Amino acid sequence: MTPVAQVTKAPTVADVEALLARPLLELVFEAAKVHREHHDPSRVQCSQLLSIKTGGCAEDCGYCSQSAHFDTPVKREPLMQVEAVLAAARAAKANGADRFCMGAAWREVKDGPEFERVLAMVREVKSLGLETCVTLGMLKDEQAAKLRDAGLDYYNHNLDTGKSHYGEIVHTRTLDDRLATLDAVRAAGIHVCSGGILGLGETQHARAELLHQLAVLDPQPESVPINALVRIEGTPLANQAPLDWTEIVRAVAAARILMPRSVVRLSAGRTEMHEAAQALCFLAGANSIFVGDELLTTPNPAPSSDAALFAKLGLLPVENRRPAAHAEGTAPAHAHGGSCGHRHG
Numbered sequence: 001m002t003p004v005a006q007v008t009k010a011p012t013v014a015d016v017e018a019l020l021a022r023p024l025l026e027l028v029f030e031a032a033k034v035h036r037e038h039h040d041p042s043r044v045q046c047s048q049l050l051s052i053k054t055g056g057c058a059e060d061c062g063y064c065s066q067s068a069h070f071d072t073p074v075k076r077e078p079l080m081q082v083e084a085v086l087a088a089a090r091a092a093k094a095n096g097a098d099r100f101c102m103g104a105a106w107r108e109v110k111d112g113p114e115f116e117r118v119l120a121m122v123r124e125v126k127s128l129g130l131e132t133c134v135t136l137g138m139l140k141d142e143q144a145a146k147l148r149d150a151g152l153d154y155y156n157h158n159l160d161t162g163k164s165h166y167g168e169i170v171h172t173r174t175l176d177d178r179l180a181t182l183d184a185v186r187a188a189g190i191h192v193c194s195g196g197i198l199g200l201g202e203t204q205h206a207r208a209e210l211l212h213q214l215a216v217l218d219p220q221p222e223s224v225p226i227n228a229l230v231r232i233e234g235t236p237l238a239n240q241a242p243l244d245w246t247e248i249v250r251a252v253a254a255a256r257i258l259m260p261r262s263v264v265r266l267s268a269g270r271t272e273m274h275e276a277a278q279a280l281c282f283l284a285g286a287n288s289i290f291v292g293d294e295l296l297t298t299p300n301p302a303p304s305s306d307a308a309l310f311a312k313l314g315l316l317p318v319e320n321r322r323p324a325a326h327a328e329g330t331a332p333a334h335a336h337g338g339s340c341g342h343r344h345g
């Protein structure tokens with residue numbers, strides 16, 4: 001058996017493909033060991049999403065409810081006002097989220113009043129004491145610098161799928177365009193959040209290409225969302241075969257081994273996953289989730305069911321760590337059964 005250390009040094013796509021093909025429980029065991037070396041396995045980072053501008057997007061991403069190219073059930077909504085975004089951010093914080101992520105159905109950021117409004121959103125959300133994240137499409141260096149100056153902590157920009165499959169899914173931009181935006185984000189000193197989607201009809205080779213591409217970014221992304229396709233009526237991928245849960249566990253475990261210090265987020269697709277499958281993902285190194293009833297345009301598990309899952313597994317949101325550590329004479333956070341999206345005590 002190849003020792004993990006050899007795989008992590010300079011992985012090739014073939015190494016990653018071999019990693020994904022390992023016996024499942026052996027892969028999970030290796031990943032769990034790596035996870036424990038670099039992270040507190042009881043802590044889960046909790047991000048809450050808000051779609052600040054919905055639908056009518058110029059890109060033709062074959063999975064997306066918000067592309068103007070497809071007739072989907074999503075209703076177009078213009079860019080929200082700052083106050084309404086702040087109200088949602090306050091509610092997210094009250095529910096235990098530690099990061100607020102604002103998503104816009106834009107192909108790219110355009111300078112002007114709308115971008116200025118997004119900068120105001122970032123400043124104001126940051127001032128609430130939340131970490132800030134936005135996902136706005138392609139970005140130029142100067143725009144990334146403005147976001148940084150406004151207080152942006154993370155920029156989400158996914159690579160989505162492997163190089164050999166990319167052209168099957170998106171025709172209006174290239175994988176190199178995505179990589180150029182990640183360079184701009186990195187150059188501005190903003191944390192990189194970049195991952196992909198499983199279940200787009202990709203081969204194991206393409207899946208390995210995606211994980212490899214993420215792992216060879218230097219430095220590696222601080223945050224790596226692993227999404228399972230949410231099938232959307234009206235999109236070209238509406239009738240894609242559902243993903244087997246073991247494929248999600250494998251991708252999470254491989255991401256953990258390949259990117260030991262990154263935070264790996266079990267992202268879209270949790271509503272379709274049994275609790276036990278999610279538990280295996282947490283064991284295999286997932287240490288972040290999206291919380292709240294909705295992702296951008298589709299449902300997410302209810303905060304109460306996530307609270308129940310956290311309690312069963314003995315998991316805690318990172319948000320609870322500081323009060324628990326600092327408040328003298330206070331019982332540890334787990335005594336309250338604290339959970340993202342459903343704060344107790």
Ligand code: SAM
Pocket residue numbers: 057063064065066103104105106107135136137138156157158160196197227228229230231232268296
């Ligand atoms: N327009 C921006 C962009 O594409 O970067 C930001 C919003 S876009 C909705 C953010 C990410 O959500 C996409 O890159 C994709 O990885 C993910 N996503 C979108 N639709 C999805 C779906 N139906 N299932 C799973 N993930 C999805």
Ligand code: DTB
Pocket residue numbers: 049065103135156158195196225226227230267268295296297298299
């Ligand atoms: C990410 O990787 N997943 C989130 C976030 N980054 C922006 C989006 C998931 C979208 C799922 C489909 C929807 O709700 O429209």
Ligand code: SF4
Pocket residue numbers: 057058059060061064065066067068104105106107137
């Ligand atoms: Fe959807 Fe983003 Fe693609 Fe636009 S760029 S279609 S919002 S995934």
